[in-house]
Amino acid sequence: MKKKGKITDIEGKKMAKFSKIPEATIRRLSSYLKCMVDLEGKNEKVASSAVIASICNVNAAQVRKDxxxxxxxxxxxxxxxxxxxxxxxxxxxxxxxxxxxxxxxVGNMGSALLVYKDFLKQNYKIVAAFDLYPEMVIGRISERVGKPVEILHVDRLKEVVSARNIEIGIITTPPQEAQKVADQLIEANIKGILNFSPAPVRTSENVKLRNLFFTSALDNLVYYLSN
Amino acid sequence: MKKKGKITDIEGKKMAKFSKIPEATIRRLSSYLKCMVDLEGKNEKVASSAVIASICNVNAAQVRKDxxxxxxxxxxxxxxxxxxxxxxxxxxxxxxxxxxxxxxxVGNMGSALLVYKDFLKQNYKIVAAFDLYPEMVIGRISERVGKPVEILHVDRLKEVVSARNIEIGIITTPPQEAQKVADQLIEANIKGILNFSPAPVRTSENVKLRNLFFTSALDNLVYYLSN
DNA sequence: TATTGTGAAGCCTTTCACAGCA
DNA sequence: TGCTGTGAAAGGCTTCACAATA
Structure with a gap:
């Protein structure tokens, strides 16, 4: 940091001083991080922008600029x-x-997420799980994945989000329930929502939303296979 | 199609004549499609670019241009x-x-995908599933999700991919197996790979790859929550 | 010497603004 | 009248090319 100091340290936290960071850069950071974890696992101490670029399928100058x-x-x-x-x-x-x-x-996808190991590695901790029929869920999944967290009735969402300091909600309901759940999460003062259900969801201005549509990834793949 | 005819019909198939289509446009098409499915479900017959734009969180001119x-x-x-x-x-x-x-x-994530209803709705058909320990898988998941497809030993991958005309492979193994599976899929003449495992994967030039990293979606959400 | 950090150029994408049309 | 389709302008992102430097 020399000529134009791009970072400020405020109370020990690094922050971008000039907040004109391209969205694409943020997306790539995630992928660079995976790359670093991978290289660390292979006991590599140092990596050039060229190496990182080749692993992440981008241009080396891009990596440096990011x-x-x-x-x-x-x-x-x-x-x-x-x-x-x-x-x-x-x-x-x-x-x-x-x-x-x-x-x-907590259907098939939800229960898969409850025991998804990569979340834990990355400091993402699932501290509550909700369903319309918690007793049935427990019957469905307990013998398979153990009991990572207690499954609660969705009526308790607001109370528990608040009590357990939950900041992010993941929606893994059937699509027809997705908007209702989003509304309940917003009502519970959640900060961000990750929507795994294949339905569009609206949020309020102050609640960030990301969609993770599985079929979109396939659609994209298929487009480039077809064209 | 009038002034500059952007589409050709060849053997009944629409193709982009000028292939300078932005990648971002292709990504959005998927989201417009979800929007259309949603509107169709609500019995809407017609939608303006403004309506579509507002549902998909983009600019109306963008929608029209796309x-x-x-x-x-x-x-x-x-x-x-x-x-x-x-x-x-x-x-x-x-x-x-x-x-x-x-x-x-066919772990937790893989077995969730085997019965993921949105794939079927979109003409994506899972016609084979492979695991290192098929017998154990059957014990693990059969009573829960039924038996959507027979679980085969991964040794049979090449044979079955060819016999069943499989074009796309989804990797849902633990990260340390991902590259090996990718290599086997390439060897089996797969056309495209969708990697759900949290490990970077290399493919050959003629095999298209898309990664679907769950933590990346969270990372992105968290960045915008933190900044 | 090898590789970063970075202005500047070039390219790509989005948005604007309005002509064209149902 | 209202909304699409689109040229042109604006804006943003990527790549180049090279000075800086460990």
């Missing part, structure tokens, strides 16, 4: 220190602390 | 016919026919 938005993390002539870069990316993304999550809808 | 790459689908003064537009989008994406899929790795 990092440069947030500071000077590299060593000229060498590359980037894998451990340090990993730490920096986590700080930038805000995932250098635990995020407490509720899963709403 | 469609205009492929033809003139709208009616001035009216909007777009929901059913027709849905059909057009499916044609453009190439999902107006069945796509045969194999799921590799």
């Amino acid at each position: 990092f440069a938005y947030f500071g000077e993390f590299g060593i000229r002539g060498m590359g980037y220190n894998v451990k340090d870069l990993k730490r920096h990316i986590k700080e930038i993304l805000g995932i250098n602390r635990e995020w407490r999550i509720a899963v709403v809808g | 469609f205009a790459y492929f033809g003139e689908f709208g009616i001035r003064g009216m909007g777009y016919n929901v059913k027709d537009l849905k059909r057009h989008i499916k044609e453009i994406l190439g999902i107006n026919r069945e796509w045969r899929i194999a799921v590799v790795g």
Whole structure:
């Protein structure tokens, strides 16, 4: 950080000073992070932008520019220190602390998420699960995945979100329930929603929404297979 | 289609004549399609670009321009016919026919996908499932999800992909198996791979890859919650 | 010497604004 | 009249090319 200092340290937290960070950069940061975890697992200490670029399928200048938005993390002539870069990316993304999550809808997908190991590795902690029929859920999944969290009736959503300091809700209900659940999450003062259900969902202005549509990934793949 | 005819009909198939279609447009088409399905379910016959834009959180001009790459689908003064537009989008994406899929790795996530209803609705058909320990899988999931497809040993992948005309492989193995499975799928002459495992995967030039990293969606959400 | 950090150029995408049309 | 289709302008992102430097 020298000429134009791109980062401010406020109370020990790194923040982008110039908030004109491209959305695409943020998306790529996630993928760079996966790359760092992978390289760390292979005991690589240092990685050049060229190496990172080739793993993540992007241009090397892109990689350097993406990092440069947030500071000077590299060593000229060498590359980037894998451990340090990993730490920096986590700080930038805000995932250098635990995020407490509720899963709403404990069907097949929901129960898969309850035991999804990659969430835990990344400091994402599912601390509550809700369903319309908690007793049936327990019968359905308990012998298979154990009992990672108690399954509660969805009526208790607001109370429990508040009591357990839950900031993010994941919707894994059937599509016809998705909007209702979103409304309940908003009512419970959730901060962000990740919608796994294949239905469009509206939120209020102050609740961030991300959709994760499985078929969209397939649609995209198929388009490029067909054209 | 009038001045610059953006579409050719070759053997009954619509194709983009000028292939300079933005990638972002293709991503949005998927979301417009979900919107159309939703509106159709609500018995809406016609939708303006403004309505579609507001549901999909984009600009109305964007919506019109996206469609205009492929033809003139709208009616001035009216909007777009929901059913027709849905059909057009499916044609453009190439999902107006069945796509045969194999799921590799029948753990919690894999078995959730085997019975994921939205795939079927969209003409995505899972016609084979593979695991390292098929007998154990059957014990694990059969009483819960029934037996949508027979679970086969992964050794039979190449043979079965060929015999069943499978074009797409979905990887839902633990991360440490992902690359090996990708290599086997490539060896089996698969056309495209959708990687659900949280590990980076390399493919050969002629095999298209899409990653669907759950934590990336969370990372992105969290970044915007933190900043 | 190898590789980063970065202005500047070029390219791509979005938005505006309005002509064209049902 | 109301909404689409689209040229042109604006804006944003990526890539190039090279100075800076460990």
